[in-house]
Amino acid sequence: MKHTRLILRVIILANLFVINCLLIFPANSQEAELNLTETKVHYTIEVVKQIRWPDEQSLPHFVIGIVGHERGLVEAFEQRKLTRVRGKAFQIERIDDLSILSDRYSIIYIARNKRSLNKQIFSQFNKALIIVDGRVGSQEQLINLVTDRDRVKIKLNRENISQRGFFISANLLDFAGTREDLSDELKHRDSRLKELVAEVGEKEKELGVLDQKLKESTRLLDFEKQKLSKNNLLLEENQAQLTQLEKEIKDSVEEIKKNEQDIANQKKLMAQRLQEVREKESEVAMLQSNIDLNQQVLVQQQVRITKQKKTIESRDETIVEQQGWMKVILFVSLVFFIMIYFLLKTNRLRRKANNELKQLNSKLYELATTDGLTNLYNRRYFFEAAQKELLREKRTHSHSVLMMIDIDHFKNVNDTYGHPLGDQVIRVVADILKASMREYDIVGRLGGEEYAMMLMDCDINQATEIAVRLCKRVSEREIASDSISLRVTVSIGLSPVNIEDTDIEQSIVRADKALYKAKSSGRNRVVTFSDDINHEPVIEKFVYK
Numbered sequence: 001m002k003h004t005r006l007i008l009r010v011i012i013l014a015n016l017f018v019i020n021c022l023l024i025f026p027a028n029s030q031e032a033e034l035n036l037t038e039t040k041v042h043y044t045i046e047v048v049k050q051i052r053w054p055d056e057q058s059l060p061h062f063v064i065g066i067v068g069h070e071r072g073l074v075e076a077f078e079q080r081k082l083t084r085v086r087g088k089a090f091q092i093e094r095i096d097d098l099s100i101l102s103d104r105y106s107i108i109y110i111a112r113n114k115r116s117l118n119k120q121i122f123s124q125f126n127k128a129l130i131i132v133d134g135r136v137g138s139q140e141q142l143i144n145l146v147t148d149r150d151r152v153k154i155k156l157n158r159e160n161i162s163q164r165g166f167f168i169s170a171n172l173l174d175f176a177g178t179r180e181d182l183s184d185e186l187k188h189r190d191s192r193l194k195e196l197v198a199e200v201g202e203k204e205k206e207l208g209v210l211d212q213k214l215k216e217s218t219r220l221l222d223f224e225k226q227k228l229s230k231n232n233l234l235l236e237e238n239q240a241q242l243t244q245l246e247k248e249i250k251d252s253v254e255e256i257k258k259n260e261q262d263i264a265n266q267k268k269l270m271a272q273r274l275q276e277v278r279e280k281e282s283e284v285a286m287l288q289s290n291i292d293l294n295q296q297v298l299v300q301q302q303v304r305i306t307k308q309k310k311t312i313e314s315r316d317e318t319i320v321e322q323q324g325w326m327k328v329i330l331f332v333s334l335v336f337f338i339m340i341y342f343l344l345k346t347n348r349l350r351r352k353a354n355n356e357l358k359q360l361n362s363k364l365y366e367l368a369t370t371d372g373l374t375n376l377y378n379r380r381y382f383f384e385a386a387q388k389e390l391l392r393e394k395r396t397h398s399h400s401v402l403m404m405i406d407i408d409h410f411k412n413v414n415d416t417y418g419h420p421l422g423d424q425v426i427r428v429v430a431d432i433l434k435a436s437m438r439e440y441d442i443v444g445r446l447g448g449e450e451y452a453m454m455l456m457d458c459d460i461n462q463a464t465e466i467a468v469r470l471c472k473r474v475s476e477r478e479i480a481s482d483s484i485s486l487r488v489t490v491s492i493g494l495s496p497v498n499i500e501d502t503d504i505e506q507s508i509v510r511a512d513k514a515l516y517k518a519k520s521s522g523r524n525r526v527v528t529f530s531d532d533i534n535h536e537p538v539i540e541k542f543v544y545k
């Protein structure tokens with residue numbers, strides 16, 4: 001039972017963790033209740049929650065300036081006015097005249113119909129977080145809300161945001177990239193977990209009932225045992241009395257026999273005396289008294305015999321009573337064996353329930369750590385495993401390299417050939433990564449078409465060779481389905497893991513910068529992050545065009 005309670009607690013904690021994740025990223029069901037304009041405003045507030053201003057301490061509140069018109073936009077912002085982010089409220093202002101723009105705006109929201117003003121506002125105000133409804137050129141891009149089939153997606157330019165001194169939390173990177181897909185998967189896992197918790201609850205109830213029955217059986221068994229031992233004592237006492245009585249009866253029978261013999265002798269003597277009566281009248285009186293005496297003795301003997309007969313009858317009754325007790329003992333023994341049988345059956349059921357619990361537990365662990373599409377580690381478990389490796393390297397002073405891999409122009413694959421083939425491409429690239437890794441390397445799918453790998457006991461030169469080989473293998477691999485055949489390429493960013501870092505995320509951010517460079521300098525290539533004075537990634541290798 002103790003084990004069962006422990007396992008239940010672990011399951012409930014895991015469930016609470018999943019629910020927490022859903023709270024950090026507001027659920028799609030909430031979005032579904034909002035109209036498109038309210039959804040954009042909702043995401044704007046969510047973005048503010050995930051970004052920190054360099055001088056945020058000195059801001060009394062967040063001032064949002066709205067440029068341009070859209071029906072219901074200002075009202076939707078006004079409804080969120082009371083929301084507080086890190087203790088600060090929002091002040092909403094409409095900007096009709098661009099010449100009055102000033103530094104006091106923390107956020108400038110450009111509506112879709114004024115998106116053309118983005119370039120001017122971007123260069124004029126370098127301290128504000130500019131959020132634009134619709135796509136803009138990447139040079140002047142900070143954050144865009146892109147509407148795609150009635151859904152709003154967040155696109156961001158990390159480089160430009162960082163240059164303005166903003167700090168972006170990792171949650172926003174999730175939120176901006178593959179939020180919808182992760183959310184669907186989390187929902188699916190949440191409902192599976194709820195089912196598992198309900199099943200475990202059922203099993204525990206069954207166990208509780210069986211435990212109660214077992215306690216009841218044990219109590220009955222103890223009670224019957226006490227009764228049995230009392231009966232045994234009684235039986236032993238009766239047996240001793242019976243033996244004593246048998247002995248007495250035997251003695252009495254022998255005495256009766258002896259007395260019968262005496263009577264016979266007396267009768268014989270009487271006959272002789274009667275014979276002599278006539279001849280010896282003087283002796284009659286004496287003989288008569290002898291006869292009286294003998295008759296008295298005879299009466300006494302008869303009384304004694306009657307008494308002994310009664311005693312024998314009472315002994316017979318005792319024997320009948322003892323036979324009744326023997327039947328009771330037999331019945332109690334039968335009940336005892338039935339209880340033993342149910343005890344063994346209950347134990348067997350308890351063992352079966354324990355085994356089922358173990359299987360559920362291992363399934364739960366697999367669901368929590370693995371990405372369903374590729375069977376690689378999922379994002380959360382990869383971060384956890386990589387953080388552990390960083391701590392190990394701090395102790396052993398070994399070296400490792402972080403690799404970020406992203407499929408090039410993957411959106412085109414989805415748009416041209418459809419999502420099922422897109423999924424197949426994600427699986428094929430994952431298989432190539434798995435085949436290329438060593439036993440002790442870690443590889444995970446961070447989301448969408450992005451993967452990460454941690455190469456253990458490896459320097460940056462060896463890692464670059466591995467990365468170039470990966471690019472080559474992916475670009476040479478033909479992916480075929482029905483009549484379609486295509487090839488894809490990947491871009492790779494590398495960064496050595498710095499054991500001075502406190503969090504593995506710092507190395508991941510550097511590798512991500514190098515990946516961004518690989519993308520912006522043409523894709524299908526490897527870029528390593530080198531720690532030069534400008535903290536800029538340096539292009540080390542190019543591969544196939």
Ligand SMILES: Nc1nc2c(ncn2[C@@H]2O[C@H](COP(=O)(O)OP(=O)(O)OP(=O)(O)O)[C@@H](O)[C@H]2O)c(=O)[nH]1
Binds near residue numbers: 181412419519
């Ligand atoms: N088929 C499929 N598509 C996904 C999955 N996760 C994300 N996507 C899609 O992947 C695409 C990613 O596109 P972008 O982020 O614009 O990047 P890209 O087209 O690869 O362009 P670059 O990375 O800049 O080369 C989006 O269209 C997502 O809908 C998935 O699990 N399966």
